Amino acid sequence: MLRDISLKNYRMFKDFQIDGLARVNLLVGPNNSGKTSLLEAIHLLVNPHNIDEVFEQFLAPRGQIVFSEPLNADPEILYQIKPLFYKEILTTEAPLCIESNSDTFQSFSMQPYPTPEYIEAIDGIEGSYFREILTREIMRQNHYNLFLSHTQEKQTIHRATQVNVKGIASRDFEYLTCYGPPPFQYRRSFLMTIERLKLATLAEMWNDITLTPKEEQVIKALQILEPNIERFNFIGATTTARTTASGILIKLREREHPVTLGSMGEGMKQILNLVMAAVTVENGILLVDEIESGLYYDVQADMWKLLLKIAQELNIQIFATTHSWDCVRGFAAALSEAAESDVGKLFRLSWRGELIRAIDYPAEQLEKAVDYGIEVR
Structure with a gap:
Protein backbone atom coordinates (compact mmCIF):
# COMPACT_ATOMS: atom_id res chain seq x y z
CA MET A 1 0.00 0.00 0.00
CA LEU A 2 1.26 3.48 -0.83
CA ARG A 3 2.04 5.42 2.34
CA ASP A 4 3.50 8.49 0.65
CA ILE A 5 4.01 10.01 -2.77
CA SER A 6 6.16 12.84 -4.06
CA LEU A 7 5.88 14.69 -7.37
CA LYS A 8 8.43 16.92 -9.04
CA ASN A 9 7.80 18.87 -12.23
CA TYR A 10 4.56 17.03 -12.93
CA ARG A 11 1.82 19.29 -14.38
CA MET A 12 1.21 22.04 -11.77
CA PHE A 13 3.28 20.25 -9.11
CA LYS A 14 6.74 21.78 -8.93
CA ASP A 15 7.64 20.03 -5.68
CA PHE A 16 4.91 18.16 -3.79
CA GLN A 17 4.91 15.63 -0.98
CA ILE A 18 2.00 13.84 0.68
CA ASP A 19 2.53 11.52 3.66
CA GLY A 20 0.37 9.35 5.88
CA LEU A 21 -1.82 7.93 3.12
CA ALA A 22 -4.59 5.61 4.29
CA ARG A 23 -6.31 2.66 2.68
CA VAL A 24 -9.13 4.96 1.49
CA ASN A 25 -8.20 8.55 0.63
CA LEU A 26 -10.60 11.34 -0.34
CA LEU A 27 -9.00 14.32 -2.10
CA VAL A 28 -10.67 17.73 -1.97
CA GLY A 29 -9.66 21.24 -2.90
CA PRO A 30 -10.54 24.11 -5.25
CA ASN A 31 -10.43 23.82 -9.02
CA ASN A 32 -6.92 23.58 -10.47
CA SER A 33 -5.42 22.37 -7.21
CA GLY A 34 -4.14 19.13 -8.73
CA LYS A 35 -6.65 16.52 -7.54
CA THR A 36 -7.09 14.80 -10.92
CA SER A 37 -3.40 15.19 -11.72
CA LEU A 38 -2.51 13.36 -8.51
CA LEU A 39 -4.72 10.41 -9.56
CA GLU A 40 -2.94 10.33 -12.93
CA ALA A 41 0.48 10.40 -11.25
CA ILE A 42 -0.39 7.39 -9.09
CA HIS A 43 -1.67 5.58 -12.19
CA LEU A 44 1.67 6.20 -13.94
CA LEU A 45 3.67 5.16 -10.91
CA VAL A 46 2.21 1.69 -10.39
CA ASN A 47 1.79 0.51 -14.01
CA PRO A 48 5.24 -0.14 -15.51
CA HIS A 49 4.17 -2.72 -18.11
CA ASN A 50 1.33 -1.04 -20.02
CA ILE A 51 2.61 2.51 -20.25
CA ASP A 52 0.98 3.31 -23.60
CA GLU A 53 -2.45 2.24 -22.34
CA VAL A 54 -2.00 4.33 -19.19
CA PHE A 55 -1.09 7.44 -21.18
CA GLU A 56 -4.11 7.04 -23.44
CA GLN A 57 -6.46 6.61 -20.47
CA PHE A 58 -5.80 10.03 -19.02
CA LEU A 59 -4.58 11.99 -22.03
CA GLY A 180 16.98 -6.43 -11.47
CA PRO A 181 14.58 -9.00 -10.02
CA PRO A 182 10.84 -8.39 -10.46
CA PRO A 183 8.85 -7.07 -7.49
CA PHE A 184 7.37 -9.51 -5.04
CA GLN A 185 3.93 -8.36 -6.15
CA TYR A 186 2.81 -5.92 -8.83
CA ARG A 187 0.03 -3.59 -7.72
CA ARG A 188 -1.84 -2.39 -10.77
CA SER A 189 -4.35 0.44 -10.69
CA PHE A 190 -7.71 1.12 -12.29
CA LEU A 191 -8.48 4.72 -13.27
CA MET A 192 -12.08 5.93 -13.56
CA THR A 193 -12.23 9.31 -15.26
CA ILE A 194 -15.35 11.48 -15.26
CA GLU A 195 -16.36 9.75 -18.51
CA ARG A 196 -16.88 6.50 -16.56
CA LEU A 197 -16.82 3.01 -18.06
CA LYS A 198 -18.24 1.86 -21.36
CA LEU A 199 -20.80 -0.93 -21.46
CA ALA A 200 -18.39 -3.24 -23.28
CA THR A 201 -15.81 -2.72 -20.52
CA LEU A 202 -18.36 -3.52 -17.80
CA ALA A 203 -19.43 -6.67 -19.65
CA GLU A 204 -15.83 -7.84 -19.92
CA MET A 205 -15.30 -7.22 -16.21
CA TRP A 206 -18.49 -9.10 -15.38
CA ASN A 207 -17.07 -12.27 -16.93
CA ASP A 208 -14.52 -12.39 -14.08
CA ILE A 209 -17.06 -11.47 -11.38
CA THR A 210 -20.13 -13.61 -12.08
CA LEU A 211 -20.53 -16.81 -10.04
CA THR A 212 -17.87 -15.66 -7.55
CA PRO A 213 -18.28 -14.08 -4.08
CA LYS A 214 -17.63 -10.71 -5.74
CA GLU A 215 -21.02 -10.94 -7.47
CA GLU A 216 -22.76 -10.63 -4.10
CA GLN A 217 -20.82 -7.44 -3.35
CA VAL A 218 -21.98 -5.89 -6.64
CA ILE A 219 -25.62 -6.79 -5.84
CA LYS A 220 -25.31 -5.25 -2.35
CA ALA A 221 -24.02 -2.07 -3.95
CA LEU A 222 -27.03 -1.80 -6.25
CA GLN A 223 -29.34 -2.44 -3.28
CA ILE A 224 -28.10 0.81 -1.76
CA LEU A 225 -30.33 2.59 -4.26
CA GLU A 226 -32.97 -0.12 -4.79
CA PRO A 227 -33.35 -2.70 -1.97
CA ASN A 228 -35.59 -4.92 -4.15
CA ILE A 229 -32.84 -5.79 -6.63
CA GLU A 230 -32.20 -9.53 -6.68
CA ARG A 231 -29.78 -9.90 -9.56
CA PHE A 232 -28.79 -8.44 -12.90
CA ASN A 233 -27.17 -9.50 -16.14
CA PHE A 234 -25.93 -8.23 -19.47
CA ILE A 235 -27.89 -8.75 -22.65
CA GLY A 236 -26.16 -9.22 -25.97
CA ALA A 237 -26.48 -8.04 -29.52
CA THR A 238 -25.20 -10.38 -32.24
CA THR A 239 -23.42 -9.04 -35.30
CA THR A 240 -21.77 -10.90 -38.15
CA ALA A 241 -18.47 -10.69 -36.30
CA ARG A 242 -19.27 -11.31 -32.64
CA THR A 243 -21.71 -10.95 -29.76
CA THR A 244 -21.39 -7.79 -27.71
CA ALA A 245 -23.20 -6.34 -24.69
CA SER A 246 -26.07 -4.03 -25.64
CA GLY A 247 -27.67 -3.41 -22.25
CA ILE A 248 -28.17 -4.47 -18.64
CA LEU A 249 -31.33 -6.02 -17.18
CA ILE A 250 -32.27 -5.80 -13.50
CA LYS A 251 -34.50 -8.37 -11.72
CA LEU A 252 -36.58 -6.81 -8.96
CA ARG A 253 -38.23 -8.74 -6.14
CA GLU A 254 -41.94 -9.40 -6.76
CA ARG A 255 -41.68 -8.14 -10.34
CA GLU A 256 -42.34 -10.71 -13.03
CA HIS A 257 -40.34 -9.02 -15.76
CA PRO A 258 -36.87 -7.43 -15.51
CA VAL A 259 -36.28 -3.75 -16.17
CA THR A 260 -33.38 -2.04 -17.89
CA LEU A 261 -30.64 -0.40 -15.87
CA GLY A 262 -31.08 2.75 -17.96
CA SER A 263 -34.61 3.20 -16.60
CA MET A 264 -33.37 3.34 -13.00
CA GLY A 265 -31.40 6.58 -13.06
CA GLU A 266 -27.83 7.77 -13.32
CA GLY A 267 -27.02 6.88 -9.71
CA MET A 268 -27.51 3.18 -10.37
CA LYS A 269 -25.02 3.31 -13.25
CA GLN A 270 -22.52 5.13 -11.05
CA ILE A 271 -22.76 2.61 -8.21
CA LEU A 272 -22.36 -0.25 -10.68
CA ASN A 273 -19.27 1.41 -12.18
CA LEU A 274 -17.67 1.98 -8.79
CA VAL A 275 -18.16 -1.44 -7.29
CA MET A 276 -17.34 -3.45 -10.42
CA ALA A 277 -14.11 -1.48 -10.77
CA ALA A 278 -13.32 -2.01 -7.09
CA VAL A 279 -13.80 -5.79 -7.03
CA THR A 280 -11.89 -6.13 -10.32
CA VAL A 281 -8.74 -4.45 -8.99
CA GLU A 282 -8.26 -6.78 -6.02
CA ASN A 283 -4.83 -6.25 -4.38
CA GLY A 284 -4.47 -3.06 -6.42
CA ILE A 285 -5.42 0.61 -6.44
CA LEU A 286 -8.73 2.19 -7.47
CA LEU A 287 -8.59 5.81 -8.68
CA VAL A 288 -11.90 7.65 -9.11
CA ASP A 289 -12.36 11.22 -10.31
CA GLU A 290 -15.46 13.02 -8.96
CA ILE A 291 -16.71 9.96 -7.12
CA GLU A 292 -20.00 11.63 -6.13
CA SER A 293 -21.15 12.10 -9.74
CA GLY A 294 -24.77 11.00 -10.21
CA LEU A 295 -25.37 10.06 -6.55
CA TYR A 296 -27.89 11.76 -4.25
CA TYR A 297 -26.69 13.02 -0.88
CA ASP A 298 -28.71 10.45 1.11
CA VAL A 299 -26.77 7.47 -0.30
CA GLN A 300 -23.26 8.89 0.05
CA ALA A 301 -22.62 7.38 3.51
CA ASP A 302 -23.87 3.93 2.42
CA MET A 303 -21.65 4.08 -0.65
CA TRP A 304 -18.61 4.85 1.49
CA LYS A 305 -19.43 2.12 4.03
CA LEU A 306 -19.49 -0.44 1.24
CA LEU A 307 -16.27 0.84 -0.36
CA LEU A 308 -14.49 0.82 3.02
CA LYS A 309 -15.59 -2.79 3.52
CA ILE A 310 -14.55 -3.89 0.01
CA ALA A 311 -11.20 -2.09 0.31
CA GLN A 312 -10.35 -4.00 3.48
CA GLU A 313 -11.63 -7.39 2.32
CA LEU A 314 -9.92 -7.30 -1.10
CA ASN A 315 -6.76 -5.40 -0.08
CA ILE A 316 -7.57 -2.38 -2.25
CA GLN A 317 -6.30 1.15 -1.79
CA ILE A 318 -8.71 3.85 -2.98
CA PHE A 319 -8.02 7.43 -4.05
CA ALA A 320 -11.04 9.55 -5.00
CA THR A 321 -11.72 13.22 -5.66
CA THR A 322 -14.83 15.26 -4.93
CA HIS A 323 -16.21 18.81 -4.86
CA SER A 324 -19.31 17.75 -2.95
CA TRP A 325 -19.93 18.62 0.71
CA ASP A 326 -22.47 15.76 0.86
CA CYS A 327 -19.75 13.36 -0.27
CA VAL A 328 -17.40 14.66 2.44
CA ARG A 329 -20.15 14.38 5.05
CA GLY A 330 -20.98 10.83 3.94
CA PHE A 331 -17.30 9.88 4.08
CA ALA A 332 -17.03 11.24 7.64
CA ALA A 333 -20.16 9.35 8.69
CA ALA A 334 -18.86 6.08 7.26
CA LEU A 335 -15.49 6.51 9.00
CA SER A 336 -17.20 7.21 12.34
CA GLU A 337 -18.87 3.78 12.16
CA ALA A 338 -15.82 1.90 10.87
CA ALA A 339 -14.19 -0.61 13.22
CA GLU A 340 -10.81 0.99 12.46
CA SER A 341 -11.14 4.75 12.05
CA ASP A 342 -7.69 5.07 10.47
CA VAL A 343 -8.88 3.11 7.41
CA GLY A 344 -9.70 6.42 5.73
CA LYS A 345 -8.46 10.00 5.59
CA LEU A 346 -9.33 13.23 3.80
CA PHE A 347 -6.64 15.39 2.19
CA ARG A 348 -7.20 18.98 1.14
CA LEU A 349 -4.97 20.24 -1.66
CA SER A 350 -4.43 23.99 -1.86
CA TRP A 351 -1.96 26.52 -3.18
CA ARG A 352 0.70 28.03 -0.90
CA GLY A 353 2.39 30.60 -3.05
CA GLU A 354 3.72 28.75 -6.11
CA LEU A 355 3.49 25.32 -4.49
CA ILE A 356 0.61 22.96 -3.77
CA ARG A 357 0.40 21.55 -0.27
CA ALA A 358 -1.74 18.82 1.32
CA ILE A 359 -3.50 19.16 4.69
CA ASP A 360 -4.72 15.87 6.15
CA TYR A 361 -7.89 15.31 8.16
CA PRO A 362 -7.95 11.97 10.01
CA ALA A 363 -11.37 10.56 10.92
CA GLU A 364 -11.69 12.31 14.30
CA GLN A 365 -10.72 15.74 12.96
CA LEU A 366 -12.94 15.30 9.92
CA GLU A 367 -15.94 14.38 12.06
CA LYS A 368 -15.49 17.52 14.18
CA ALA A 369 -15.09 19.67 11.06
CA VAL A 370 -18.35 18.31 9.65
CA ASP A 371 -20.18 18.73 12.97
CA TYR A 372 -19.17 22.38 13.22
CA GLY A 373 -19.60 23.08 9.52
CA ILE A 374 -15.91 23.91 9.01
CA GLU A 375 -15.15 24.08 5.28
CA VAL A 376 -12.61 21.45 4.29
CA ARG A 377 -13.21 21.47 0.53
Whole structure:
Protein backbone atom coordinates (compact mmCIF):
# COMPACT_ATOMS: atom_id res chain seq x y z
CA MET A 1 0.00 0.00 0.00
CA LEU A 2 1.26 3.48 -0.83
CA ARG A 3 2.04 5.42 2.34
CA ASP A 4 3.50 8.49 0.65
CA ILE A 5 4.01 10.01 -2.77
CA SER A 6 6.16 12.84 -4.06
CA LEU A 7 5.88 14.69 -7.37
CA LYS A 8 8.43 16.92 -9.04
CA ASN A 9 7.80 18.87 -12.23
CA TYR A 10 4.56 17.03 -12.93
CA ARG A 11 1.82 19.29 -14.38
CA MET A 12 1.21 22.04 -11.77
CA PHE A 13 3.28 20.25 -9.11
CA LYS A 14 6.74 21.78 -8.93
CA ASP A 15 7.64 20.03 -5.68
CA PHE A 16 4.91 18.16 -3.79
CA GLN A 17 4.91 15.63 -0.98
CA ILE A 18 2.00 13.84 0.68
CA ASP A 19 2.53 11.52 3.66
CA GLY A 20 0.37 9.35 5.88
CA LEU A 21 -1.82 7.93 3.12
CA ALA A 22 -4.59 5.61 4.29
CA ARG A 23 -6.31 2.66 2.68
CA VAL A 24 -9.13 4.96 1.49
CA ASN A 25 -8.20 8.55 0.63
CA LEU A 26 -10.60 11.34 -0.34
CA LEU A 27 -9.00 14.32 -2.10
CA VAL A 28 -10.67 17.73 -1.97
CA GLY A 29 -9.66 21.24 -2.90
CA PRO A 30 -10.54 24.11 -5.25
CA ASN A 31 -10.43 23.82 -9.02
CA ASN A 32 -6.92 23.58 -10.47
CA SER A 33 -5.42 22.37 -7.21
CA GLY A 34 -4.14 19.13 -8.73
CA LYS A 35 -6.65 16.52 -7.54
CA THR A 36 -7.09 14.80 -10.92
CA SER A 37 -3.40 15.19 -11.72
CA LEU A 38 -2.51 13.36 -8.51
CA LEU A 39 -4.72 10.41 -9.56
CA GLU A 40 -2.94 10.33 -12.93
CA ALA A 41 0.48 10.40 -11.25
CA ILE A 42 -0.39 7.39 -9.09
CA HIS A 43 -1.67 5.58 -12.19
CA LEU A 44 1.67 6.20 -13.94
CA LEU A 45 3.67 5.16 -10.91
CA VAL A 46 2.21 1.69 -10.39
CA ASN A 47 1.79 0.51 -14.01
CA PRO A 48 5.24 -0.14 -15.51
CA HIS A 49 4.17 -2.72 -18.11
CA ASN A 50 1.33 -1.04 -20.02
CA ILE A 51 2.61 2.51 -20.25
CA ASP A 52 0.98 3.31 -23.60
CA GLU A 53 -2.45 2.24 -22.34
CA VAL A 54 -2.00 4.33 -19.19
CA PHE A 55 -1.09 7.44 -21.18
CA GLU A 56 -4.11 7.04 -23.44
CA GLN A 57 -6.46 6.61 -20.47
CA PHE A 58 -5.80 10.03 -19.02
CA LEU A 59 -4.58 11.99 -22.03
CA ALA A 60 -7.69 11.25 -24.13
CA PRO A 61 -10.21 12.91 -21.75
CA ARG A 62 -7.98 16.01 -21.66
CA GLY A 63 -7.84 16.19 -25.46
CA GLN A 64 -4.08 15.64 -25.44
CA ILE A 65 -3.96 12.92 -28.08
CA VAL A 66 -3.42 14.01 -31.68
CA PHE A 67 -3.05 12.26 -35.03
CA SER A 68 -0.37 12.74 -37.63
CA GLU A 69 -1.31 13.39 -41.27
CA PRO A 70 1.06 11.29 -43.42
CA LEU A 71 0.69 11.51 -47.18
CA ASN A 72 0.60 7.81 -47.99
CA ALA A 73 -0.02 6.00 -44.72
CA ASP A 74 -2.51 5.63 -41.91
CA PRO A 75 -2.54 8.41 -39.29
CA GLU A 76 -0.24 7.83 -36.33
CA ILE A 77 -1.43 8.34 -32.75
CA LEU A 78 0.71 10.96 -31.00
CA TYR A 79 0.81 12.22 -27.42
CA GLN A 80 1.00 15.82 -26.24
CA ILE A 81 3.69 15.24 -23.64
CA LYS A 82 4.54 18.88 -22.99
CA PRO A 83 1.53 19.55 -20.67
CA LEU A 84 2.77 16.79 -18.35
CA PHE A 85 5.78 18.89 -17.39
CA TYR A 86 5.68 21.76 -14.91
CA LYS A 87 4.79 24.99 -16.73
CA GLU A 88 5.03 22.90 -19.94
CA ILE A 89 8.81 23.33 -20.03
CA LEU A 90 10.81 20.47 -21.55
CA THR A 91 14.32 20.72 -20.21
CA THR A 92 17.07 18.39 -19.08
CA GLU A 93 17.42 20.34 -15.85
CA ALA A 94 13.84 19.64 -14.73
CA PRO A 95 12.92 15.96 -15.23
CA LEU A 96 9.46 14.79 -14.28
CA CYS A 97 9.60 12.45 -11.28
CA ILE A 98 7.00 10.54 -9.26
CA GLU A 99 8.10 8.48 -6.25
CA SER A 100 6.89 6.53 -3.27
CA ASN A 101 9.48 5.52 -0.68
CA SER A 102 7.52 3.79 2.05
CA ASP A 103 6.77 0.05 2.18
CA THR A 104 8.46 -0.60 -1.20
CA PHE A 105 10.36 1.87 -3.36
CA GLN A 106 8.65 2.87 -6.59
CA SER A 107 9.51 5.61 -9.06
CA PHE A 108 8.58 6.87 -12.49
CA SER A 109 10.55 9.52 -14.37
CA MET A 110 10.56 11.17 -17.78
CA GLN A 111 13.56 13.16 -18.91
CA PRO A 112 14.05 14.93 -22.24
CA TYR A 113 17.56 14.85 -23.68
CA PRO A 114 20.20 12.46 -22.39
CA THR A 115 22.35 14.18 -19.81
CA PRO A 116 26.03 13.23 -19.36
CA GLU A 117 25.09 11.84 -15.95
CA TYR A 118 22.42 9.62 -17.51
CA ILE A 119 24.80 8.29 -20.16
CA GLU A 120 27.42 7.59 -17.51
CA ALA A 121 24.84 5.74 -15.42
CA ILE A 122 24.18 3.23 -18.21
CA ASP A 123 27.82 2.53 -19.02
CA GLY A 124 27.74 -0.58 -16.88
CA ILE A 125 24.83 -2.14 -18.76
CA GLU A 126 25.94 -5.00 -20.96
CA GLY A 127 25.49 -4.77 -24.71
CA SER A 128 25.80 -1.95 -27.19
CA TYR A 129 22.14 -1.69 -28.17
CA PHE A 130 21.35 0.98 -25.59
CA ARG A 131 24.20 3.19 -26.80
CA GLU A 132 23.11 2.74 -30.38
CA ILE A 133 19.71 4.12 -29.42
CA LEU A 134 21.40 7.27 -28.11
CA THR A 135 23.18 7.94 -31.37
CA ARG A 136 20.68 6.76 -33.99
CA GLU A 137 17.89 8.64 -35.75
CA ILE A 138 16.18 9.32 -32.42
CA MET A 139 18.75 12.14 -32.05
CA ARG A 140 17.56 13.93 -35.18
CA GLN A 141 17.89 17.66 -35.31
CA ASN A 142 15.03 19.57 -33.61
CA HIS A 143 13.95 16.46 -31.70
CA TYR A 144 14.32 15.63 -28.04
CA ASN A 145 15.11 12.23 -26.73
CA LEU A 146 12.58 11.37 -24.07
CA PHE A 147 13.70 8.71 -21.63
CA LEU A 148 11.27 6.90 -19.34
CA SER A 149 12.46 5.02 -16.28
CA HIS A 150 10.20 2.84 -14.15
CA THR A 151 11.40 1.26 -10.89
CA GLN A 152 9.50 -1.06 -8.59
CA GLU A 153 11.52 -2.41 -5.68
CA LYS A 154 14.78 -3.53 -7.38
CA GLN A 155 13.58 -3.87 -10.97
CA THR A 156 14.07 -0.95 -13.37
CA ILE A 157 12.71 -0.67 -16.90
CA HIS A 158 14.06 1.90 -19.38
CA ARG A 159 12.15 3.08 -22.45
CA ALA A 160 12.62 5.90 -24.96
CA THR A 161 10.61 7.75 -27.56
CA GLN A 162 10.86 10.82 -29.76
CA VAL A 163 9.49 14.21 -28.80
CA ASN A 164 9.66 17.17 -31.13
CA VAL A 165 10.18 20.77 -30.08
CA LYS A 166 6.41 21.27 -29.83
CA GLY A 167 6.20 18.55 -27.20
CA ILE A 168 4.46 15.99 -29.44
CA ALA A 169 5.67 12.46 -28.73
CA SER A 170 5.39 9.18 -30.57
CA ARG A 171 3.32 6.56 -28.75
CA ASP A 172 5.90 3.93 -29.70
CA PHE A 173 7.87 3.64 -26.49
CA GLU A 174 10.98 1.73 -27.49
CA TYR A 175 11.95 -0.86 -24.92
CA LEU A 176 15.60 -0.41 -23.99
CA THR A 177 16.61 -2.39 -20.94
CA CYS A 178 15.22 -4.12 -17.88
CA TYR A 179 17.42 -5.18 -15.02
CA GLY A 180 16.98 -6.43 -11.47
CA PRO A 181 14.58 -9.00 -10.02
CA PRO A 182 10.84 -8.39 -10.46
CA PRO A 183 8.85 -7.07 -7.49
CA PHE A 184 7.37 -9.51 -5.04
CA GLN A 185 3.93 -8.36 -6.15
CA TYR A 186 2.81 -5.92 -8.83
CA ARG A 187 0.03 -3.59 -7.72
CA ARG A 188 -1.84 -2.39 -10.77
CA SER A 189 -4.35 0.44 -10.69
CA PHE A 190 -7.71 1.12 -12.29
CA LEU A 191 -8.48 4.72 -13.27
CA MET A 192 -12.08 5.93 -13.56
CA THR A 193 -12.23 9.31 -15.26
CA ILE A 194 -15.35 11.48 -15.26
CA GLU A 195 -16.36 9.75 -18.51
CA ARG A 196 -16.88 6.50 -16.56
CA LEU A 197 -16.82 3.01 -18.06
CA LYS A 198 -18.24 1.86 -21.36
CA LEU A 199 -20.80 -0.93 -21.46
CA ALA A 200 -18.39 -3.24 -23.28
CA THR A 201 -15.81 -2.72 -20.52
CA LEU A 202 -18.36 -3.52 -17.80
CA ALA A 203 -19.43 -6.67 -19.65
CA GLU A 204 -15.83 -7.84 -19.92
CA MET A 205 -15.30 -7.22 -16.21
CA TRP A 206 -18.49 -9.10 -15.38
CA ASN A 207 -17.07 -12.27 -16.93
CA ASP A 208 -14.52 -12.39 -14.08
CA ILE A 209 -17.06 -11.47 -11.38
CA THR A 210 -20.13 -13.61 -12.08
CA LEU A 211 -20.53 -16.81 -10.04
CA THR A 212 -17.87 -15.66 -7.55
CA PRO A 213 -18.28 -14.08 -4.08
CA LYS A 214 -17.63 -10.71 -5.74
CA GLU A 215 -21.02 -10.94 -7.47
CA GLU A 216 -22.76 -10.63 -4.10
CA GLN A 217 -20.82 -7.44 -3.35
CA VAL A 218 -21.98 -5.89 -6.64
CA ILE A 219 -25.62 -6.79 -5.84
CA LYS A 220 -25.31 -5.25 -2.35
CA ALA A 221 -24.02 -2.07 -3.95
CA LEU A 222 -27.03 -1.80 -6.25
CA GLN A 223 -29.34 -2.44 -3.28
CA ILE A 224 -28.10 0.81 -1.76
CA LEU A 225 -30.33 2.59 -4.26
CA GLU A 226 -32.97 -0.12 -4.79
CA PRO A 227 -33.35 -2.70 -1.97
CA ASN A 228 -35.59 -4.92 -4.15
CA ILE A 229 -32.84 -5.79 -6.63
CA GLU A 230 -32.20 -9.53 -6.68
CA ARG A 231 -29.78 -9.90 -9.56
CA PHE A 232 -28.79 -8.44 -12.90
CA ASN A 233 -27.17 -9.50 -16.14
CA PHE A 234 -25.93 -8.23 -19.47
CA ILE A 235 -27.89 -8.75 -22.65
CA GLY A 236 -26.16 -9.22 -25.97
CA ALA A 237 -26.48 -8.04 -29.52
CA THR A 238 -25.20 -10.38 -32.24
CA THR A 239 -23.42 -9.04 -35.30
CA THR A 240 -21.77 -10.90 -38.15
CA ALA A 241 -18.47 -10.69 -36.30
CA ARG A 242 -19.27 -11.31 -32.64
CA THR A 243 -21.71 -10.95 -29.76
CA THR A 244 -21.39 -7.79 -27.71
CA ALA A 245 -23.20 -6.34 -24.69
CA SER A 246 -26.07 -4.03 -25.64
CA GLY A 247 -27.67 -3.41 -22.25
CA ILE A 248 -28.17 -4.47 -18.64
CA LEU A 249 -31.33 -6.02 -17.18
CA ILE A 250 -32.27 -5.80 -13.50
CA LYS A 251 -34.50 -8.37 -11.72
CA LEU A 252 -36.58 -6.81 -8.96
CA ARG A 253 -38.23 -8.74 -6.14
CA GLU A 254 -41.94 -9.40 -6.76
CA ARG A 255 -41.68 -8.14 -10.34
CA GLU A 256 -42.34 -10.71 -13.03
CA HIS A 257 -40.34 -9.02 -15.76
CA PRO A 258 -36.87 -7.43 -15.51
CA VAL A 259 -36.28 -3.75 -16.17
CA THR A 260 -33.38 -2.04 -17.89
CA LEU A 261 -30.64 -0.40 -15.87
CA GLY A 262 -31.08 2.75 -17.96
CA SER A 263 -34.61 3.20 -16.60
CA MET A 264 -33.37 3.34 -13.00
CA GLY A 265 -31.40 6.58 -13.06
CA GLU A 266 -27.83 7.77 -13.32
CA GLY A 267 -27.02 6.88 -9.71
CA MET A 268 -27.51 3.18 -10.37
CA LYS A 269 -25.02 3.31 -13.25
CA GLN A 270 -22.52 5.13 -11.05
CA ILE A 271 -22.76 2.61 -8.21
CA LEU A 272 -22.36 -0.25 -10.68
CA ASN A 273 -19.27 1.41 -12.18
CA LEU A 274 -17.67 1.98 -8.79
CA VAL A 275 -18.16 -1.44 -7.29
CA MET A 276 -17.34 -3.45 -10.42
CA ALA A 277 -14.11 -1.48 -10.77
CA ALA A 278 -13.32 -2.01 -7.09
CA VAL A 279 -13.80 -5.79 -7.03
CA THR A 280 -11.89 -6.13 -10.32
CA VAL A 281 -8.74 -4.45 -8.99
CA GLU A 282 -8.26 -6.78 -6.02
CA ASN A 283 -4.83 -6.25 -4.38
CA GLY A 284 -4.47 -3.06 -6.42
CA ILE A 285 -5.42 0.61 -6.44
CA LEU A 286 -8.73 2.19 -7.47
CA LEU A 287 -8.59 5.81 -8.68
CA VAL A 288 -11.90 7.65 -9.11
CA ASP A 289 -12.36 11.22 -10.31
CA GLU A 290 -15.46 13.02 -8.96
CA ILE A 291 -16.71 9.96 -7.12
CA GLU A 292 -20.00 11.63 -6.13
CA SER A 293 -21.15 12.10 -9.74
CA GLY A 294 -24.77 11.00 -10.21
CA LEU A 295 -25.37 10.06 -6.55
CA TYR A 296 -27.89 11.76 -4.25
CA TYR A 297 -26.69 13.02 -0.88
CA ASP A 298 -28.71 10.45 1.11
CA VAL A 299 -26.77 7.47 -0.30
CA GLN A 300 -23.26 8.89 0.05
CA ALA A 301 -22.62 7.38 3.51
CA ASP A 302 -23.87 3.93 2.42
CA MET A 303 -21.65 4.08 -0.65
CA TRP A 304 -18.61 4.85 1.49
CA LYS A 305 -19.43 2.12 4.03
CA LEU A 306 -19.49 -0.44 1.24
CA LEU A 307 -16.27 0.84 -0.36
CA LEU A 308 -14.49 0.82 3.02
CA LYS A 309 -15.59 -2.79 3.52
CA ILE A 310 -14.55 -3.89 0.01
CA ALA A 311 -11.20 -2.09 0.31
CA GLN A 312 -10.35 -4.00 3.48
CA GLU A 313 -11.63 -7.39 2.32
CA LEU A 314 -9.92 -7.30 -1.10
CA ASN A 315 -6.76 -5.40 -0.08
CA ILE A 316 -7.57 -2.38 -2.25
CA GLN A 317 -6.30 1.15 -1.79
CA ILE A 318 -8.71 3.85 -2.98
CA PHE A 319 -8.02 7.43 -4.05
CA ALA A 320 -11.04 9.55 -5.00
CA THR A 321 -11.72 13.22 -5.66
CA THR A 322 -14.83 15.26 -4.93
CA HIS A 323 -16.21 18.81 -4.86
CA SER A 324 -19.31 17.75 -2.95
CA TRP A 325 -19.93 18.62 0.71
CA ASP A 326 -22.47 15.76 0.86
CA CYS A 327 -19.75 13.36 -0.27
CA VAL A 328 -17.40 14.66 2.44
CA ARG A 329 -20.15 14.38 5.05
CA GLY A 330 -20.98 10.83 3.94
CA PHE A 331 -17.30 9.88 4.08
CA ALA A 332 -17.03 11.24 7.64
CA ALA A 333 -20.16 9.35 8.69
CA ALA A 334 -18.86 6.08 7.26
CA LEU A 335 -15.49 6.51 9.00
CA SER A 336 -17.20 7.21 12.34
CA GLU A 337 -18.87 3.78 12.16
CA ALA A 338 -15.82 1.90 10.87
CA ALA A 339 -14.19 -0.61 13.22
CA GLU A 340 -10.81 0.99 12.46
CA SER A 341 -11.14 4.75 12.05
CA ASP A 342 -7.69 5.07 10.47
CA VAL A 343 -8.88 3.11 7.41
CA GLY A 344 -9.70 6.42 5.73
CA LYS A 345 -8.46 10.00 5.59
CA LEU A 346 -9.33 13.23 3.80
CA PHE A 347 -6.64 15.39 2.19
CA ARG A 348 -7.20 18.98 1.14
CA LEU A 349 -4.97 20.24 -1.66
CA SER A 350 -4.43 23.99 -1.86
CA TRP A 351 -1.96 26.52 -3.18
CA ARG A 352 0.70 28.03 -0.90
CA GLY A 353 2.39 30.60 -3.05
CA GLU A 354 3.72 28.75 -6.11
CA LEU A 355 3.49 25.32 -4.49
CA ILE A 356 0.61 22.96 -3.77
CA ARG A 357 0.40 21.55 -0.27
CA ALA A 358 -1.74 18.82 1.32
CA ILE A 359 -3.50 19.16 4.69
CA ASP A 360 -4.72 15.87 6.15
CA TYR A 361 -7.89 15.31 8.16
CA PRO A 362 -7.95 11.97 10.01
CA ALA A 363 -11.37 10.56 10.92
CA GLU A 364 -11.69 12.31 14.30
CA GLN A 365 -10.72 15.74 12.96
CA LEU A 366 -12.94 15.30 9.92
CA GLU A 367 -15.94 14.38 12.06
CA LYS A 368 -15.49 17.52 14.18
CA ALA A 369 -15.09 19.67 11.06
CA VAL A 370 -18.35 18.31 9.65
CA ASP A 371 -20.18 18.73 12.97
CA TYR A 372 -19.17 22.38 13.22
CA GLY A 373 -19.60 23.08 9.52
CA ILE A 374 -15.91 23.91 9.01
CA GLU A 375 -15.15 24.08 5.28
CA VAL A 376 -12.61 21.45 4.29
CA ARG A 377 -13.21 21.47 0.53
